[in-house]
Amino acid sequence: MIGEQLTLDLDGWEGPLDLLLNLARAQKVDLKEISILALVEQYLAYVERARTLQLELAADYLVMAAWLAYLKSALLLPRDPEIEPSPEELALRLQLRLERLSAMREAGARLMARDRLGRDVFRRDAPEGLRTARKASWSAGIFDLISAYGRVSARTRPVMHVVQDREVMTLDAAIARIAALIGSTIDWTMIETFLPEGAGEALRRSALASSFLAALELARQGKVELHQRGPFEPLYLRVPA
Amino acid sequence: MTPADDFARAVEAVLFAADEPMSIDGIRAHVGKGDVRGALERLAVDYAGRGINLVRRGDRWLFQTAGDMAHFLRRSREEVRRLSRAAIETLAIIAYHEPVTRAEIEAIRGVQISKGTLDVLMDAGWVRPMGRREVPGRPLTFATTPGFLTHFGLESRRDLPGIEDLRAAGLLDPIDLATEELAVEKPGDDD
Amino acid sequence: MTPADDFARAVEAVLFAADEPMSIDGIRAHVGKGDVRGALERLAVDYAGRGINLVRRGDRWLFQTAGDMAHFLRRSREEVRRLSRAAIETLAIIAYHEPVTRAEIEAIRGVQISKGTLDVLMDAGWVRPMGRREVPGRPLTFATTPGFLTHFGLESRRDLPGIEDLRAAGLLDPIDLATEELAVEKPGDDD
Numbered sequence: 001m002i003g004e005q006l007t008l009d010l011d012g013w014e015g016p017l018d019l020l021l022n023l024a025r026a027q028k029v030d031l032k033e034i035s036i037l038a039l040v041e042q043y044l045a046y047v048e049r050a051r052t053l054q055l056e057l058a059a060d061y062l063v064m065a066a067w068l069a070y071l072k073s074a075l076l077l078p079r080d081p082e083i084e085p086s087p088e089e090l091a092l093r094l095q096l097r098l099e100r101l102s103a104m105r106e107a108g109a110r111l112m113a114r115d116r117l118g119r120d121v122f123r124r125d126a127p128e129g130l131r132t133a134r135k136a137s138w139s140a141g142i143f144d145l146i147s148a149y150g151r152v153s154a155r156t157r158p159v160m161h162v163v164q165d166r167e168v169m170t171l172d173a174a175i176a177r178i179a180a181l182i183g184s185t186i187d188w189t190m191i192e193t194f195l196p197e198g199a200g201e202a203l204r205r206s207a208l209a210s211s212f213l214a215a216l217e218l219a220r221q222g223k224v225e226l227h228q229r230g231p232f233e234p235l236y237l238r239v240p241a
Numbered sequence: 242m243t244p245a246d247d248f249a250r251a252v253e254a255v256l257f258a259a260d261e262p263m264s265i266d267g268i269r270a271h272v273g274k275g276d277v278r279g280a281l282e283r284l285a286v287d288y289a290g291r292g293i294n295l296v297r298r299g300d301r302w303l304f305q306t307a308g309d310m311a312h313f314l315r316r317s318r319e320e321v322r323r324l325s326r327a328a329i330e331t332l333a334i335i336a337y338h339e340p341v342t343r344a345e346i347e348a349i350r351g352v353q354i355s356k357g358t359l360d361v362l363m364d365a366g367w368v369r370p371m372g373r374r375e376v377p378g379r380p381l382t383f384a385t386t387p388g389f390l391t392h393f394g395l396e397s398r399r400d401l402p403g404i405e406d407l408r409a410a411g412l413l414d415p416i417d418l419a420t421e422e423l424a425v426e427k428p429g430d431d432d
Numbered sequence: 433m434t435p436a437d438d439f440a441r442a443v444e445a446v447l448f449a450a451d452e453p454m455s456i457d458g459i460r461a462h463v464g465k466g467d468v469r470g471a472l473e474r475l476a477v478d479y480a481g482r483g484i485n486l487v488r489r490g491d492r493w494l495f496q497t498a499g500d501m502a503h504f505l506r507r508s509r510e511e512v513r514r515l516s517r518a519a520i521e522t523l524a525i526i527a528y529h530e531p532v533t534r535a536e537i538e539a540i541r542g543v544q545i546s547k548g549t550l551d552v553l554m555d556a557g558w559v560r561p562m563g564r565r566e567v568p569g570r571p572l573t574f575a576t577t578p579g580f581l582t583h584f585g586l587e588s589r590r591d592l593p594g595i596e597d598l599r600a601a602g603l604l605d606p607i608d609l610a611t612e613e614l615a616v617e618k619p620g621d622d623d
Contacts, residue, residue, distance in 0.1 A: 014326060014327060014330070014350065014352055015350065015351045015352025015353075016351060016352075017350065017351025017352065018350075018351065018352070020351075060352070096411075096412075097349075097351070099410075099412060100349055100412045101330075101349060101350060101351065103403075103407050103410075103412045104330055104333045104334050104337065104349060104350075105330055105333070106403075107333040107336075107337055107401070107402060107403060107407070108329035108330050108332060108333035109329070110402040110403070111329070111332065111333060111336070111393055111401075111402065112324070112329055114393050114394050114395075114402075115308035115311065115394045116392055116393060116394065117305060117391055117392045117393075117394065118392070119311075119315070120308055120311035120314075120315070121305045121306050121307070121308055121310075121311065121314075121394065122305060122306045122314050122445075122448075122449035123303060123304065123305050123449070124257070124260075124304070124448060124449065124495075125449055125450060125451035126450075126451045126452065127257070127258055127259060127260045128257075128258040128496070128497060128505060129258060129259070129260050129505075130255065130258055130259050130260070130271060130505050130506075130507065131505065131506045131507070132506075132507045132508075132509055133506055133507070133508045133509070134508070134509055134511055135508040135509065135510050135511070136510075136511050136513050136552075136555065136556075137510045137511065137512045137513070138512075138513055138514075138515050138552070138555075138556040138558075139512050139513065139514055139515070140514070140515045140520055140523070140583075140584075141584070142584045142585060142586070144515070144520050145520060145523060145524050145527065145584060145592075146524070146592065146593055146598060146601075146603060147603050148517070148520040148521045148523070148524040149521075149524035149525070149527075149528055149592075149598065149603075150598040150601075150603030150604050151521065151603075152521050152524065152525060152540060152541055152542075153595060153598065153604055154604040155542060156540060156541070156542045245481070245482050245483065249483070250481075250482060250483035250498065250501060251483060251501055251504045252483070253482060253483030253484055254483035254484060254497040254498055254501035254504055254505065255483075255501075255504050255505065257483065257484045257495070257497055258497050258505045270507055271504045271505065271507045272504050291441060291444060292440070292441035292442060292443070292444030292445035292446075292448065293444055293445060293448045304448070306445040306448055306449050307441065307445060310441065310442055310445035310446075313442045313445060313446055313462050313463055314445060314446065314449055314462070
């Protein structure tokens with residue numbers, strides 16, 4: 001929006017406030033003492049001249065012109081106490097705005113004129129540079145160490161399995177034993193009756209398992225009959241009727 | 242020169258070798274325990290009036306050539322970018338008013354900020370966004386950086402040229418956007 | 433420092449800002465007519481014993497940080513890190529079996545060790561190479577260092593608990609053993 005629209009001045013203006021400030025500066029050095037009314041006149045004349053030259057003005061210049069025309073009439077007309085803020089107050093605000101913009105413009109120029117790094121003052125062009133070396137400090141305690149060794153040992157130490165020698169009754173022995181004993185029984189007889197007497201608990205369990213398999217084998221051969229009332233009930237054997 | 246003690250020598254060497262301005266904590270990380278600030282102040286005195294100066298910029302310190310040596314050192318290549326008038330004014334407004342919103346900058350200048358202006362200042366490393374203002378719309382505010390102080394040779398923002406006078410004159414008071422708009426842009430905002 | 437005259441100050445500033453060592457002619461191109469050599473010699477005296485020295489290399493001059501300040505320019509920052517499981521196991525194997533070759537470590541661990549693992553242990557100062565084993569290939573053996581004993585609070589390696597101690601302390605990983613019992617040793621008791 002800003003830029004070349006107002007080519008009456010070769011530099012162009014940075015907006016209507018910039019134009020006002022330049023007009024004000026031409027009027028007086030101290031912005032506090034400028035005549036706002038005269039400034040308004042100058043601005044309006046400027047805009048009028050741009051119009052006659054058929055220059056295209058940006059909207060904000062026209063907006064400013066309209067507002068200044070209002071301010072001018074308010075300053076000239078008899079004071080209406082109802083209107084707030086008063087025209088004098090508005091004029092003062094405009095003057096303060098111009099002062100502030102002027103101050104900032106001057107401050108910018110003073111900043112640019114300072115001894116600037118890389119233009120007026122210089123740092124070393126090839127500093128050695130500072131380095132930060134990361135040094136790792138490893139943390140591990142004795143417990144970490146020995147438990148790690150325990151873990152490795154447990155994982156890789158060959159495990160030796162020793163099976164104890166025990167008394168057992170083989171399937172063949174059980175078949176022979178039941179086949180021999182069944183002949184002398186007539187009635188249903190519990191399978192436990194066929195186990196060897198006086199056997200220790202381990203041998204008894206082995207004998208029971210083998211005898212059960214033996215009973216199944218003999219039943220398959222038709223040499224015994226099996227009977228059980230229900231699951232987990234005693235198992236009975238007899239010679240087929 | 243007056244002989245420097247070993248601690249001051251270490252501070253001197255570290256700052257000399259550094260490729261960035263250094264804070265006291267940054268220096269201490271290299272030189273260890275000791276009165277870094279005291280050493281810096283002594284060194285600054287040692288170097289006052291020499292061709293090299295030790296200067297403070299914000300909370301960081303650096304060696305740089307003395308300002309009056311500029312004519313021996315200016316380089317043929319133009320290293321410092323030329324700023325547009327809009328950018329210079331915008332930078333000044335940010336520096337003297339920070340933190341400041343874009344709308345406030347525009348109110349002071351009476352014109353919209355064109356697109357690249359803030360970008361140029363941020364790209365130069367002089368300006369950065371600094372939080373939002375807790376008003377409706379939560380506009381972003383802008384402020385200067387440590388790099389701004391370093392580039393323009395300011396110990397702190399208090400050293401901004403004429404800042405005390407401007408403040409005393411009320412020219413750095415907070416911008417009342419409502420009245421500024423009333424004064425200039427009331428009939429129709431341009432943004 | 434003793435005040436330097438303006439010509440010496442210019443030489444000082446030019447050398448400071450230079451991006452490489454400068455010859456007397458090169459300096460003169462910046463500072464103009466004057467006794468450059470005399471200025472350099474005075475500056476060298478000024479800076480003797482400071483953290484920065486002006487030194488001559490062949491026919492060129494430069495500022496550099498004093499040699500005895502070099503250690504301040506490098507800052508080492510300690511970062512405490514935990515050893516990886518592989519590293520601590522490897523360390524334990526070395527401690528219990530030293531001197532031990534890499535292949536032996538792998539056989540004992542039942543897993544290959546990655547390249548960095550031994551490096552980490554050597555970097556920590558706990559392990560060092562200790563001669564070669566006189567077998568085909570002459571593999572390097574590794575052993576622990578005195579620093580290892582110090583770090584782990586051991587008088588000697590004999591203070592390391594034996595395998596029976598570990599078992600008694602329940603450190604032979606009872607969970608793994610229990611699993612193995614279930615899988616393999618059901619019918620009868622083990623050991």
